[in-house]
Amino acid sequence: MLKSFDNKALEELNDSNASENERAKKGLKKRSDFGYAVLFLGPSLLLLGVFVFYPMIKTLYMSLFLTNNFGQTTIFVGLKNYTSLLTSASFLASLSSTFIYVIGVMVLTIVLGLALAVFANQKLKGIQFFRTIFSSTMGVSVSVAAIFFLFVFNPTTGLLNQMAGLLHLPQLNWMTDPNLAMITVIVSTVWMNLGFTFLVLFGALQAVPRSLYDAADIEGASKSYQLFKITIPMISPSLFFVGIVTLIGAFKSFGLIDLMTAGGPNNATNLLVYRIYQDAFLNGNYSQASTESIVLTIIIAVMTIIQFKVLEKRVNY
Amino acid sequence: MSIQLKHLTKKYEGSDTPVLENVSAHIEDNEFFAIVGPSGCGKSTLLRMIAGIIPISSGSLYLNGEVANDLAPKDRKLSMVFQSYALYPFLSVFDNIAFGLKARKQPKDLIKQRVDKALALVNLTDHRDRKPKDLSGGQRQRVALARAIANESKICLMDEPLSNLDAQLRAKMRIELKELQQKLGLTVIYVTHDQVEAMTMADHVMVLNHHHVQQIDTPLGVYQHPSNEFVASFFGTPQINLINAQYQNGSLKMDEDFIMDTDDALIEGHQYKVGIRPNQLQINSDVNNGNAQVVNVSQLGDRTMVEARLKNEQEVRIVLDGQVDIRPQQFIQIEGANGYFIFDADDRSLVSVKKGALTNA
Amino acid sequence: MDIANSSQRIGKHKFKISNFLQYLLLIILALIVIGPFLLGLWTSFLPTSSITKGSLAGSLTFDNYVTAVQTTPVLRYLLNSFIVSIIRTVGEVLLCSMAAYAFVFLKFKGRNFIFYLFLATMMLPFEAEVIPNFMTVKSMNLLNTYSVMIIPFLTSAFGTFMLRQSFLQIPTDLKEESDVEGLSHFQFYWHVVLPYSKITLLTLAAYSFLSSWNEYLWPMLTTFSDQYRTVQAGLRQMQSTETFNNWGMIMASAVIVVIPTLIILFVGQHFFKSGLNDGSVK
Numbered sequence: 001m002l003k004s005f006d007n008k009a010l011e012e013l014n015d016s017n018a019s020e021n022e023r024a025k026k027g028l029k030k031r032s033d034f035g036y037a038v039l040f041l042g043p044s045l046l047l048l049g050v051f052v053f054y055p056m057i058k059t060l061y062m063s064l065f066l067t068n069n070f071g072q073t074t075i076f077v078g079l080k081n082y083t084s085l086l087t088s089a090s091f092l093a094s095l096s097s098t099f100i101y102v103i104g105v106m107v108l109t110i111v112l113g114l115a116l117a118v119f120a121n122q123k124l125k126g127i128q129f130f131r132t133i134f135s136s137t138m139g140v141s142v143s144v145a146a147i148f149f150l151f152v153f154n155p156t157t158g159l160l161n162q163m164a165g166l167l168h169l170p171q172l173n174w175m176t177d178p179n180l181a182m183i184t185v186i187v188s189t190v191w192m193n194l195g196f197t198f199l200v201l202f203g204a205l206q207a208v209p210r211s212l213y214d215a216a217d218i219e220g221a222s223k224s225y226q227l228f229k230i231t232i233p234m235i236s237p238s239l240f241f242v243g244i245v246t247l248i249g250a251f252k253s254f255g256l257i258d259l260m261t262a263g264g265p266n267n268a269t270n271l272l273v274y275r276i277y278q279d280a281f282l283n284g285n286y287s288q289a290s291t292e293s294i295v296l297t298i299i300i301a302v303m304t305i306i307q308f309k310v311l312e313k314r315v316n317y
Numbered sequence: 318m319s320i321q322l323k324h325l326t327k328k329y330e331g332s333d334t335p336v337l338e339n340v341s342a343h344i345e346d347n348e349f350f351a352i353v354g355p356s357g358c359g360k361s362t363l364l365r366m367i368a369g370i371i372p373i374s375s376g377s378l379y380l381n382g383e384v385a386n387d388l389a390p391k392d393r394k395l396s397m398v399f400q401s402y403a404l405y406p407f408l409s410v411f412d413n414i415a416f417g418l419k420a421r422k423q424p425k426d427l428i429k430q431r432v433d434k435a436l437a438l439v440n441l442t443d444h445r446d447r448k449p450k451d452l453s454g455g456q457r458q459r460v461a462l463a464r465a466i467a468n469e470s471k472i473c474l475m476d477e478p479l480s481n482l483d484a485q486l487r488a489k490m491r492i493e494l495k496e497l498q499q500k501l502g503l504t505v506i507y508v509t510h511d512q513v514e515a516m517t518m519a520d521h522v523m524v525l526n527h528h529h530v531q532q533i534d535t536p537l538g539v540y541q542h543p544s545n546e547f548v549a550s551f552f553g554t555p556q557i558n559l560i561n562a563q564y565q566n567g568s569l570k571m572d573e574d575f576i577m578d579t580d581d582a583l584i585e586g587h588q589y590k591v592g593i594r595p596n597q598l599q600i601n602s603d604v605n606n607g608n609a610q611v612v613n614v615s616q617l618g619d620r621t622m623v624e625a626r627l628k629n630e631q632e633v634r635i636v637l638d639g640q641v642d643i644r645p646q647q648f649i650q651i652e653g654a655n656g657y658f659i660f661d662a663d664d665r666s667l668v669s670v671k672k673g674a675l676t677n678a
Numbered sequence: 679m680d681i682a683n684s685s686q687r688i689g690k691h692k693f694k695i696s697n698f699l700q701y702l703l704l705i706i707l708a709l710i711v712i713g714p715f716l717l718g719l720w721t722s723f724l725p726t727s728s729i730t731k732g733s734l735a736g737s738l739t740f741d742n743y744v745t746a747v748q749t750t751p752v753l754r755y756l757l758n759s760f761i762v763s764i765i766r767t768v769g770e771v772l773l774c775s776m777a778a779y780a781f782v783f784l785k786f787k788g789r790n791f792i793f794y795l796f797l798a799t800m801m802l803p804f805e806a807e808v809i810p811n812f813m814t815v816k817s818m819n820l821l822n823t824y825s826v827m828i829i830p831f832l833t834s835a836f837g838t839f840m841l842r843q844s845f846l847q848i849p850t851d852l853k854e855e856s857d858v859e860g861l862s863h864f865q866f867y868w869h870v871v872l873p874y875s876k877i878t879l880l881t882l883a884a885y886s887f888l889s890s891w892n893e894y895l896w897p898m899l900t901t902f903s904d905q906y907r908t909v910q911a912g913l914r915q916m917q918s919t920e921t922f923n924n925w926g927m928i929m930a931s932a933v934i935v936v937i938p939t940l941i942i943l944f945v946g947q948h949f950f951k952s953g954l955n956d957g958s959v960k
Contacts, residue, residue: 033784036863040780041792044773044833051830052799055810062809071813116711119704124697132944133708139943140715140936141892143913147932148714151721151925157730159717194711195943211403214370219417219468220391229420233407252805255894259914273805273895280809281899293806301801 062290071286081291102250113197138195142255149188178268204238244307318471320344324376351519395472396465404449411445435467546665572627574608588662595636607650722929742930751904755912763890774837782845799835844878
């Protein structure tokens with residue numbers, strides 16, 4: 001998928017256009033497939049225009065105005081929405097929660113996903129069974145995961161506090177303590193990400209030639225030395241790929257928040273997208289929601305560009 | 318550092334036939350020992366068992382007189398060059414060579430000194446900062462070699478190290494490898510499927526086929542005294558002729574009009590195979606009606622290769638010195654051979670070696 | 679020989695212990711991964727009365743499933759999700775493959791420009807565009823229909839790129855051969871390109887189905903009645919209403935909902951694996 005962004009692909013595109021021009025110059029019959037292009041590309045372009053490009057411009061436009069309760073623009077205010085947003089304590093708090101959440105999710109997802117992949121990448125009888133289990137959370141949708149974890153973290157009936165009770169450990173208010181609520185949503189998100197991360201990293205591990213480890217065994221490198229000096233460098237493109245995909249996904253998190261904490265307690269888990277939803281659809285503050293949307297877009301766009309640039313460079317070492 | 322293999326066997330779980338069975342050998346210090354055989358004969362498995370990458374099912378491995386079956390690879394004090402070179406693509410040439418030394422936490426200046434020395438030995442000093450992908454196949458091969466050298470272990474295992482190089486480079490590297498081995502006093506175990514490599518470099522050759530050792534001998538030994546049909550046909554190009562014959566009244570009858578006398582006491586009426594190297598056959602092409610008809614002629618410049626067919630359809634390859642004027646379809650008389658082997662047609666083992674000229678009756 | 683044999687035995691013994699430890703570790707990891715699911719599955723068979731007491735013991739029963747199916751529209755949600763996801767999957771595979779075809783096999787002015795335009799959409803998060811999109815579908819009178827959950831997602835830049843990459847692997851000989859035989863673009867697309875890229879198409883289909891099934895924000899915003907709610911919006915609805923405390927029934931519904939996607943995942947895993955790794959590592 002991301003391969004598509006490498007320079008080679010773009011060069012190919014340019015090359016074929018160049019050869020087309022050359023043919024035209026040579027006076028050969030120039031073949032343009034414009035009619036076909038309309039038929040093949042038209043539907044996609046129309047849909048992207050209506051549901052991606054137009055709303056992006058419209059959101060940008062709305063972020064420069066004040067809006068009424070119906071989302072209609074009223075007074076042009078320039079960048080005022082942005083300045084007031086970026087000085088708003090509650091928005092900055094929301095932004096910092098988002099960053100804590102995103103980083104927590106990314107680090108834990110990669111560490112755990114890598115651990116699963118490394119342990120599943122052994123030659124053992126029945127290992128396929130474990131591989132299937134490790135990838136299974138990919139098939140669990142957000143609402144189901146939320147229900148499972150609401151039960152796990154439930155203060156009275158939940159598994160965690162039941163176990164804490166049995167072991168005479170303090171029972172914690174997972175859902176009502178602001179810090180613990182953040183941990184709750186991070187853990188749930190990481191769990192949901194594990195299946196995908198595992199599949200990608202496991203595939204990458206399998207592509208590392210066996211002889212590299214044999215050579216290291218002979219040269220006296222310990223298993224942990226091999227993990228850090230061979231495995232991780234060898235799969236670094238994949239690690240980077242899942243890292244950034246997880247990061248982007250975490251910035252867009254909504255479902256788990258909506259189902260598990262609704263942004264609470266005390267706005268501790270009021271992440272960016274949930275805030276946009278609240279401002280627009282609960283509070284009717286469309287201009288502020290639009291401004292926040294643009295902030296989100298900038299963050300995602302920067303991440304995506306970094307992703308393309310780095311992958312382009314690092315894929316071949 | 319001597320190496321001894323005693324009845325080594327490798328069997329995988331759930332499989333009845335062993336990959337290797339009852340392999341024994343003694344490899345002397347400073348020896349270049351080649352393990353040669355067709356693909357799938359178990360030669361790479363044997364090398365990996367010596368390296369400790371694959372566990373030994375039964376039998377014992379002695380390194381320098383001590384049992385090494387359960388030693389971890391890193392404790393066997395050996396180095397290995399892989400067919401794929403096993404270079405780390407993200408490390409520079411220098412760091413690739415230094416990998417093992419760094420893993421063993423050697424002091425920095427010692428690492429630098431050893432790597433520099435190894436680089437100089439393989440003429441790669443100028444390429445020390447390059448990544449493997451910026452090197453040619455031959456240079457990568459040298460990096461792998463340098464990594465093995467920098468290790469400074471006296472035993473070096475090589476798994477088809479030249480098979481990914483082109484023919485010219487391979488010939489050059491054969492000489493360099495042999496020189497390096499002697500200069501550094503290495504004990505080398507060298508796995509290859511290429512009989513030329515085995516013949517040109519090795520002090521001793523182990524021939525493996527069908528999971529069993531066929532013969533261990535010097536290169537000349539396997540050529541002049543092949544223990545069976547397989548060894549005879551594996552060494553020498555073009556391949557040795559193996560002609561079916563029946564022993565009758567003191568002669569080997571390969572065809573009605575191609576019969577050779579022999580003084581061996583063979584079993585009357587028994588089937589044998591006569592092995593004659595193509596360059597040992599003597600022919601007369603100036604005949605009207607000989608005992609073989611030419612099928613194909615290849616002029617190789619310094620030699621002429623003739624493929625002919627006996628009247629009973631058995632094919633015979635003949636190599637003649639110089640450029641000989643022979644044409645397809647013409648008849649030739651195969652007059653005899655300067656030397657030949659007799660193999661038993663049933664168990665394919667060597668029965669007798671003959672030297673000197675003989676003519677057909 | 680004797681020494682060798684005894685040390686061999688020690689080696690095998692060691693081997694077994696390390697094997698055992700590896701299995702133990704794998705089992706622990708597996709339990710962590712499917713723990714929440716197993717817990718949910720278990721409680722779905724327990725009476726709610728024992729669950730609220732905090733007990734995980736009790737007589738197992740199918741009652742929760744019966745209640746879920748009889749008193750809640752969970753099966754209707756499932757049906758809705760299937761309808762939406764299947765149509766979206768077919769549509770996305772079709773439109774993306776057509777667009778990808780245009781980028782690979784058609785020559786026209788502005789191809790580069792449009793290609794970059796597609797590239798750009800990968801940077802724009804749908805979550806940041808819900809406000810105008812909501813207004814658009816509202817003005818089209820699409821709210822609370824199947825269409826509202828299908829139409830905006832009938833194409834994707836991601837799918838187009840994935841397929842474009844796959845189409846680039848098709849040997850140019852095939853195109854030239856079909857030109858000689860006089861195949862039209864439609865024929866070449868249908869009879870050569872699509873069959874040739876079957877694996878990638880299936881990967882995209884599985885991906886598309888799962889992401890459609892998991893879509894949360896948009897169905898929640900645009901559907902108001904159980905007639906059209908998908909499972910995500912539906913479970914939210916069930917959880918937010920009076921059934922919230924009926925843990926057993928909620929769990930039973932969650933299990934009913936998760937089974938189809940798990941099946942699709944396990945069946946499609948083979949394709950996923952190759953597809954994902956095509957993308958991330960070269």
